[in-house]
Amino acid sequence: MGKSVEKYDLPRINQQSCQKITxxxxxxxxxxxxxxxxxxxxxQSKLNHEQAQAFKTILHRVDSGTTRLFFVYGPGAIGxxxxxxxxxxxVRSRGMIALATAxxxxxxxxxxxxxxxxxxxxxxxxINDTTMTKMPxxxxxxxxxxxxxxxxxxxxxxxxxxTIETVDRI
Numbered sequence: 001m002g003k004s005v006e007k008y009d010l011p012r013i014n015q016q017s018c019q020k021i022t023x024x025x026x027x028x029x030x031x032x033x034x035x036x037x038x039x040x041x042x043x044q045s046k047l048n049h050e051q052a053q054a055f056k057t058i059l060h061r062v063d064s065g066t067t068r069l070f071f072v073y074g075p076g077a078i079g080x081x082x083x084x085x086x087x088x089x090x091v092r093s094r095g096m097i098a099l100a101t102a103x104x105x106x107x108x109x110x111x112x113x114x115x116x117x118x119x120x121x122x123x124x125x126x127i128n129d130t131t132m133t134k135m136p137x138x139x140x141x142x143x144x145x146x147x148x149x150x151x152x153x154x155x156x157x158x159x160x161x162x163t164i165e166t167v168d169r170i
Contacts, residue, residue, distance in 0.1 A: 025140030028147065031097050040089035040112070043082055051083045058087060062096070062149050071157070081110055084152045088112055091150045099145065102154035103163075111154060117163065121145070121170065127162045133170055145170050 047055055054072060061068040072080050084100065091098035101120040102108035108116045118125060122135035135142050145151070145167075156164065 025143055027140040027144040028097070031099075031144055032095060034092060034112075036089045036093045037085075037112075040085040041093055043086040044090060047083065047086060048079065051079055051086075054083060055086060055090075058150070059090060062091060065149075073157075080154070084111060084154065087150060088152065096149040097144060097147050098150040098152070099148045100152045100154070103158045104155055107154045111152070117153060117159060117167070121167045123163055123166050127160065127166060129162055129165070131162060131166050133166050135170065137170070142170050 044055065054070070058068075058070055061070075072083060074080060088098045088100055099120065100111040100113045101115055101117045102111055103117055105116050113120075117123065122133050122141065124131060124134060153159075153164075
């Protein structure tokens with residue numbers, strides 16, 4: 001008792017960093033400090049015409065701040081993941097939050113983040129029309145989702161309607 005921290009050879013605490021950590025949650029700090037792979041950022045210049053149109057349209061909505069839902073539809077191996085990676089790289093490189101998830105683990109494995117929707121959004125496996133996510137509304141993960149400027153959900157049409165509605169209630 002009666003001892004002070006100053007008597008010990010400990011590093012000084014940076015007050016600005018401490019305030020930032022207090023104001024922002026761990027999930028947001030991790031997401032905004034994520035490194036964007038160079039090849040994903042360079043993908044923007046390699047998009048074909050259809051991909052470039054979708055890229056431009058989606059980014060226009062991200063930049064304008066208007067909520068919009070887009071479905072990128074097509075058979076396998078036409079470049080949807082390539083487009084997703086370019087979108088994620090663009091948004092993240094500008095310091096905004098962009099989340100990637102998928103309905104199946106196979107699709108999630110090829111997206112940055114590698115998380116299926118049930119895991120990312122803490123959705124119970126057994127759902128109905130009134131199901132709520134198990135994620136507390138004031139949790140860091142919920143704040144992260146609300147602050148996201150872009151959420152890419154690969155294979156969303158394969159998810160149950162109630163799954164998507166549950167995420168909408170976060």
